[in-house]
Amino acid sequence: MRIAVAPLAALFLAIPLFAGALALQVLNPAGNTEAQSKHLVVLARTTACHSPEKTQITATAESIVNGARQSVPLHVVALSASGTYGVAREWPAEGTWVIKLVATNPEYKSYATGALVAFESGSPQWASAKTYFHQPSDAEVAALLNTTGQRSSLE
Numbered sequence: 001m002r003i004a005v006a007p008l009a010a011l012f013l014a015i016p017l018f019a020g021a022l023a024l025q026v027l028n029p030a031g032n033t034e035a036q037s038k039h040l041v042v043l044a045r046t047t048a049c050h051s052p053e054k055t056q057i058t059a060t061a062e063s064i065v066n067g068a069r070q071s072v073p074l075h076v077v078a079l080s081a082s083g084t085y086g087v088a089r090e091w092p093a094e095g096t097w098v099i100k101l102v103a104t105n106p107e108y109k110s111y112a113t114g115a116l117v118a119f120e121s122g123s124p125q126w127a128s129a130k131t132y133f134h135q136p137s138d139a140e141v142a143a144l145l146n147t148t149g150q151r152s153s154l155e
Contacts, residue, residue, distance in 0.1 A: 022048045022055065024103040026115040026129050029086060034079050040086030041124060042099050042117050043079075050107040052083055061091035061119075062098045062141045074099070093122035096148050102135050116141060118148040 027043040029035035035043055046055050059074040074087045091097050102114040112135040118125040125148060132140070 021133075022046070022103060022105050022108045022111060022113055023133075024057075024101060024113045024115050024131060026101065026117055026131065028124070028126055032079075034081075035086050038077055038079075038086065039088050040077060041089050041119075042101070043084060043086045044076075044101050044103070044115065045081075046083045046085070046103050048083075048105050048107070051105065054107060055083070055103055055105045057085045058102050058104075059087045060100050062100055062145065063091070063095055064142075064145060065095065089122075091119075096120050096145055098141050098144050098148070100136055100141055116144050118144050120148055 023046065025045045025047075027045060029040045029043045032040075032043060042059075044057055044059075046052070046057065048055050057076045059076050061072040061074055063070050072091045074090050077086050077088070078084075079086060087099065087101075097119045099117045099119065100114065101117075102112050104112045113131070113133055114136040115129065115131045116136050117129045128144065128148060130136075130140075130144065
């Protein structure tokens with residue numbers, strides 16, 4: 001009986017950790033007419049129970065060009081749906097790029113959440129999109145760039 005109680009107790013203790021959390025979800029803009037009219041290629045939806053209006057989204061396009069890491073800051077566009085943002089293509093269409101999105105909110109102190117979406121030859125690779133309960137690290141960006149780049153060289 002004690003064995004069954006311990007996992008159940010751990011579950012109930014963990015629930016408050018996720019209640020009211022700041023979260024980020026990436027979406028394909030294909031079904032959103034507002035996003036299409038603004039030529040957005042990636043959408044992000046945030047949730048924050050504490051002061052959602054204070055949430056800030058940053059975005060960069062990351063790649064390796066001629067052996068050197070390249071980072072292009074992107075403009076984030078707020079959409080009419082609360083907590084929904086998008087980015088337009090502001091990076092070269094050639095090569096493999098990873099779009100890095102990060103959400104922060106001062107109510108959550110130093111906590112950040114993020115997502116990565118790979119683009120190959122100008123096309124988003126939705127199957128490889130990843131979300132994190134932290135700001136994606138340089139190593140995570142590099143791993144996705146390497147995985148996506150290897151896959152495109154095999155095709």
